[in-house]
Amino acid sequence: MSFPASISQFQTLVMSFHGAIVIETVEEERVQALINGAMNDLQIAVFEWSAARGLARSQGNVHNRWQNEYAPPGTQRPQALPDTTDPLDALRSIQDVAFQAIFWLKDFAPHLKDDVVARQLREVIQQFSHNRSTLVISGHSITLPRDIAQEVVYFDLKLPEPDELYQAISEVVRSLKGRIKIELQNDGINALVQAMRGMTLQQARKVVAFAALEDGKLCPEDVKRILQRKAQVLHEDGLLDYIPPEMNPAQLGGFDGLKCWLARARVGFSTQAKAFNLPAPRGILIVGIQGCGKSLAAKTIAREWQMPLLKLDAGRLYDKYVGESEKNFRRAVTLAETMAPAVLWIDEIEKSMGQSSSDADGGLSRRLFGSFLTWLQEKSEAIFVVATANDLSQIPPELLRKGRFDEIFFVDLPDDQERAAILQIHLMRHKQDPRRFDLPLLVQVTDGFSGAEIEQVIITSLYQAIYEKRPVNTDLVVEAVKATVPLSISRREDLHRLRAIAQERFVSVK
Template sequence: MKDLIQQLFNLIKLENPLMAVESPLQERLRFLKNLAQECESQNIKCYLWSLEDDQLRQLQIVDKALTLQSVREYQPIADKFRPEHYFQILRFWQASSLQGILLLEGIFPWLNDNPDFLTSEWIKSALINLKFEVNDYKYQLTQTQNLWFLESSIATSLVYRHSSKTTILLGPNATLSAFLAAEIPTVTQELPTVEEIRVYLKEILPDSYSILEIDNLAIAAVGMYLADIEYGIRQATLLINSISAQELTKQLSVYKIKLLKRVYQVDFLLPPAIEVGGLELMQEAFRKYKRLMSSLAQTYNLRPPKGILLIGPPGTGKSYSAKACSALLGIPLIVVEWGQFRSCGNLAEYKLKKLLALVDRIDRILFYLDDFDKGFAGDDDLSRRLAGLLLTWMQERTSNVIIIASANNLELLPPELTRCGRFDDIFKVDLPNNGERYSIFKIHLARFDARFRNGGDAYTEEEWRRLLKETYRCVGAEIGVIVEKAAAATFYQMFPDNTSIEILSPLEITVTSLLKARENINPLAMREADKVEMMRNRASVQGLPSSTPDGSIYSVSNVKIFD
């Protein structure tokens, strides 16, 4: 926060009479208090106007608390017959003898593609006029195409006197049109760093907390503003009396996961404990990436790849592989559907920009873009702008973020995305071979049948060969459905009604039930064979293999033709 205030006053020293501040709503009180304190120390008056009530108030610090005092000089128009009457503050500030800083809250939505064109243009022109009122000179205001609708008393020659006024536009989204962006410098309140969070936690937590406990809390809180952190801690302490530092860290992480889901529409996952059937080459590559993220590798100026692309038919386990890579690296995972940005309209670039800032601040994280190719299916201007924003970020970022993107159709991706220096490694995630399907079956069977847990096996080699033959061209997602259907059918046979059972019998899934469930599944690779083969062929040309050749006893090369 101190850096934000310092940036503002640096702009004021450079004689910028008009600027914009992007600050989240939850940090508004903290921002206003810090600004008022700095203004008080420099003997500058500070005022706040909000569109909500059209009142002007002076910010003051009384007994270390922020107070708002009404300014009687400003009298808003009671009966607002025209839309610009709601923004009478702009005329008042221009003509008033008041000096200092004026914060305008609620202006930003009118500065872009607002349906009320005339009012929007009136506000833009009034803001530019405020910018020109800076020095002791005469400015002739002429009637231009943007100003023809102003009242005649305003559109005539005006004599501007010397002014010590600064106007600050304040809001959570400070997106400006190209016309205004060149005239209005923008300062953004960034997410706090780990060190800033650590200092803040020392101020609000009891002295009984050790340095290590505060460090763990600070790491868990990265990605949230201080107001969110304070609220999360209060919520946890209300739920649990005498909460320990370890439990508080856990509760704060849970709150953070829910908050990021609500604010950014993403899934934030801590490193999961999952198994993967096959994909040995990809897993080995990520073990090497983990070494490149170490401080030793960084001393040699080595970094992990800027981006990894997973390509292949649907259901082959690309999303599951990203979660497995998170487990291998031991770092959290942020999952976002790239196509969702297209539904955000004019806010798409703003939302992507905020999300990239979040990822950068968290730093050591996997950033997974699911269904990456769907975001480019329209091939329109929005897709190109989003791609350009992502490419610029990938090229210029210095954080230790590993980007993973998955795609089914590589042809939809712009060529500049797949060149070296963007997505450095491209892996082909193909249909599982016999050995991989064997591993995938065992992983899913272990969820229901205790005989398959801890490496156990309940089927003979002959039964496995029959099952693997019948599930040829089935992908991991389809195998999971087959096992679930077989488990449900077994449950129905064991308990034909809802009678209570005192002693539960183990659920044992037979090969017969699996084969019967297979009959009700029509694999995508057979149903859409032409499309799937096209995807596989294209992936083979551009991608590295993610699996080793099948060396299991169930491989095709080990099939016995003659006994």
């Protein structure tokens, strides 16, 4: 939804007797722009309150935005009413205002822990639903007492649209005029705006100013740097980890079947496919035993496709408050969508959205799973989901039904050929020339080993070699192999069970 559309939707809410509107956002300047934009038209007075300043008339002048850090210094602000910094006093003063107005309360929700403040707020809301004034409560993540939650309406202020970002960037560039060189054409500016999707206006401004001032110019290279900065911003936000293609060195041995499938699926992202109105591939589920390269496969897909990899940390979605976890999930996928085309990786999906925990957590994982399924079904952006799972019995059967994922793959223990490839990858990673080793012998002795176990064996033998002050050789690796009991032996039953179910239902990655 564009910003003007948001403004008119907000106007409708105000006009339709809503006593309180809640906006969850950190972007106060956009709340300000929203309220001003809506109220200038309707000619309704606007007040704002914060614990620091108290209650004051809002500037309400679009040409003099004091919130804007690039506004000229010394911009005047209206005086606050005396003795209104206390939330209770503020609410009482608000009740005394005799004409229709909007009262914007910043970061007010935490004060509602006080019963008297909460009660007073309810009374204000009830009064307002008769006299057409409206409270606007904004803050980062707002949790309201239940009886108040029932009396408010939530307004979803989406992240900035490209045109808002464009405007914010232009403002910064203008303010830096003379100090920097602009080496971007129209295409470059569009790429810059694209790279900033998912950021707030403040973040976008800072990032652009930094990129420009760092080397005195704004050039195509900056787009890359901005993507890196975005990785950091996403990480700080806590729900998604972002790994850009150039920082993703994953190397996967074997998995030929999967690699083949992926090469074909890739055309689904091409402009030609788009021209034919074909939907982009939705995603895959990779099931298999521990340490056999499921996570590595997810990383490899993003690297091969040269797409950003976004890892959804499902554990961090959880919140003790009802509804918050689903909200976190929405926020995470919305952020992911701003990065499209991208690979969204949900590791060990059964742990966060599985079945067993559904009673223990009051159905939270079920609800989260429901949100995920709906999104998977409806998503329009080119986000390719790679979900991985160890334990089939924990996965809700709905997820395994045909049509949810494009394909479900099963990863078994690596065969001879794959073990040879894995051995070589890990020897080379640790600066060893595979030609110095008896590979056929190593392939033979590591029968039943997972990729992770092979990697561990190589590492162990290298430590031993350093300790014995001699070069590592086949014997040392074999020794390490003999000292290891692989999962395929210690957990033979589990493996057989998984294999029996998976082999007939899913496609092998080989």
